[in-house]
Each structure stands twice: as C-alpha cells, then as structure tokens.
Amino acid sequence: MTNALELRKLHQFFNQGTVNERHVLKGIDLKLAPGEFVAVIGGNGAGKSTLLNSIAGSLPVDQGQIKIEGEDVTYETVAKRARLIGRVFQDPQMGTAPLLTVEENLSLALLRGQKRNCWSFGVKKKQRQFLQEQLALLNLGLEDRLSAEIGLLSGGQRQAITLLMATLQNPALLLLDEHTAALDPQTSQIVMTLTAQLVAEKQLTTLMITHNMADALKFGNRLIMLDQGQIAIDVAGAEKAQLTVPDLLALFKHKSGQDLTDDRVLLS
Ligand SMILES: Nc1ncnc2c1ncn2[C@@H]1O[C@H](COP(=O)(O)OP(=O)(O)OP(=O)(O)O)[C@@H](O)[C@H]1O
Numbered sequence: 448m449t450n451a452l453e454l455r456k457l458h459q460f461f462n463q464g465t466v467n468e469r470h471v472l473k474g475i476d477l478k479l480a481p482g483e484f485v486a487v488i489g490g491n492g493a494g495k496s497t498l499l500n501s502i503a504g505s506l507p508v509d510q511g512q513i514k515i516e517g518e519d520v521t522y523e524t525v526a527k528r529a530r531l532i533g534r535v536f537q538d539p540q541m542g543t544a545p546l547l548t549v550e551e552n553l554s555l556a557l558l559r560g561q562k563r564n565c566w567s568f569g570v571k572k573k574q575r576q577f578l579q580e581q582l583a584l585l586n587l588g589l590e591d592r593l594s595a596e597i598g599l600l601s602g603g604q605r606q607a608i609t610l611l612m613a614t615l616q617n618p619a620l621l622l623l624d625e626h627t628a629a630l631d632p633q634t635s636q637i638v639m640t641l642t643a644q645l646v647a648e649k650q651l652t653t654l655m656i657t658h659n660m661a662d663a664l665k666f667g668n669r670l671i672m673l674d675q676g677q678i679a680i681d682v683a684g685a686e687k688a689q690l691t692v693p694d695l696l697a698l699f700k701h702k703s704g705q706d707l708t709d710d711r712v713l714l715s
Contacts (some may be wrong), residue, residue, distance in 0.1 A: 449517040451652035452479040457511035471497045473676040484653045486663035489673035490708045495656045499622050504528045516619045533613030535626040542609030545598030553578045556612035603634035623655035660692045674703040
C-alpha cells in the first residue's frame with residue numbers, strides 16, 4: 448500500500464553557514480499509512496512547526512525527500528502542494544476571509560486547486576445544498592447561517608469552518624498546527640471532537656501539533672514526540688491507548704534524558 452506521507456532523512460537548517468546556524472530537523476524518517484491520525488508533541492523549539500512547514504512547502508527542504516501519496520513533492524511550491532494538503536493554524540482569523548460570508552468562504556475552499564477560469568462567485572443550488580450538508584456535520588447550526596459574514600462568528604465557529612474548509616476536498620494530508628490553542632477550554636474540546644469526527648468520516652491522514660498532552664492521548668491512533676529535531680517517541684494503537692499523561696512524561700524523560708520543557712504544555 449502506498450504511504451499517505453513519507454519523509455526520508457529530512458533535514459532543516461536555519462542560518463546555514465553562519466555563526467547562528469541551527470540544525471532544527473535532524474534526519475526525520477516518517478511513514479504515515481492512509482487514514483492515520485497522528486498527534487505531534489514536543490518541548491519548546493523541538494521542531495514541530497518546522498516539520499509542518501517543511502511538509503506544506505512553506506520552508507524549502509535543505510536535505511531529504513517528501514512524498515505525498517507516493518508523489519515526490521520535495522521541490523514543489525506551497526501553491527502546488529495545496530491540492531494535496533489541507534491546513535489549519537492556531538489563529539482563527541487566518542483561515543477565513545472575515546468580510547466574506549460563510550457560503551463565499553466555503554465556495555472559495557471548493558475552488559482551491561482548480562484552474563482560475565473556473566472561478567465564479569455565483570453559487571448554484573446544488574453547491575449550496577452540498578455546503579449545507581457539510582456544515583450540518585459540524586452540529587453548530589451553521590447550515591442556517593450561510594449568508595452570515597464570517598467576521599461576525601465566534602472564534603470556535605470560525606475555527607470549525609476553517610477545519611471544514613481544509614477538509615472539504617478530502618485532502619491527501621491534513622495538517623493541524625495547534626488549531627485549538629487559541630480557544631477557551633470548552634470550545635477547544637468541541638473543535639477537537641469535531642476534528643476527530645471529520646477525520647474519521649473522511650478517513651483523512653492527519654498530523655496534529657498539540658501542547659495538550661491529554662488531547663494527544665485522547666485523539667488519534669498514533670503519537671510522535673519530537674525532541675531536538677528528532678522523533679524520540681512513536682507509539683500507536685493499543686500501546687498509545689493505554690498511556691496516561693504521567694506515563695508520557697516519564698517516557699519522554701527516559702528517551703531524552705530530561706524533563707519536557709514546554710511553557711505552554713497542558714497536562715489535562
Ligand atoms: N525562521 C527561523 N529562523 C531561525 N530560527 C528559527 C526559525 N524558525 C524557527 N527557528 C528555530 O528553530 C527551532 C524549532 O522551531 P519550531 O517553531 O519548529 O519549534 P516548535 O517545536 O514548533 O516549538 P514551539 O512549541 O515552541 O512553537 C527553534 O529553536 C526556533 O527558534
């Protein structure tokens with residue numbers, strides 16, 4: 448079976464060749480089978496965002512290879528990779544256009560990756576019905592708010608719509624970069640539950656960075672922990688399911704020789 452994602456000996460440097468050189472990703476090897484939902488955790492500066500930026504193409508890779516569904520995308524631009532990747536960031540403002548309506552935002556997401564001459568803001572009846580069905584999946588009553596300006600919605604509602612937009616085209620890979628970190632705990636749990644539901648319904652291969660250790664254990668079938676640019680822990684299935692937060696912290700200490708240092712870490 449073709450891997451949904453394959454990273455081979457991925458290296459990333461900043462300020463290479465200067466006194467400020469930092470070797471941030473140190474030969475990451477990672478294979479994700481289709482449909483795997485992987486939580487990515489790690490201490491401050493471990494390289495989590497750099498890893499997602501490298502996969503998405505927003506950081507050119509210094510060494511190594513990235514394949515998505517068997518296709519080598521190592522040297523493809525962000526725009527070219529966008530047909531394969533859905534991405535949600537921490538800031539609910541980033542994923543949507545505030546002055547456009549819910550329907551217009553979703554319509555733009557539907558057009559993503561298509562040729563420009565397909566662009567049209569005329570939203571047909573069939574498409575509207577499809578978007579309403581998709582919004583109904585969120586269970587937030589947003590299917591009745593197609594004409595509401597996105598900017599008027601709450602952060603949680605916006606993030607739920609951003610998530611839907613990122614998954615609308617069933618991307619080969621979904622990248623979630625602390626996508627619930629800016630939300631209050633209750634809304635964060637709603638969006639996390641929605642995430643798990645969308646990922647399961649659409650069988651999406653997903654990499655999710657989180658600082659919430661409990662979420663990392665509760666959601667997804669696999670967990671990797673980065674430490675200083677390397678994968679220190681990689682657990683899946685039953686092994687992951689039986690871990691507790693203290694187990695995880697102890698495992699980290701055992702593998703890395705030190706306590707997890709993360710000023711934003713959430714243990715519960
Ligand atoms: N553009 C850059 N120039 C120089 N150094 C950078 C740059 N971006 C990131 N770094 C450094 O690379 C290291 C890894 O950063 P990265 O943001 O990937 O870590 P992270 O695991 O996401 O951390 P955090 O959880 O604190 O956000 C850090 O030491 C960071 O300071």
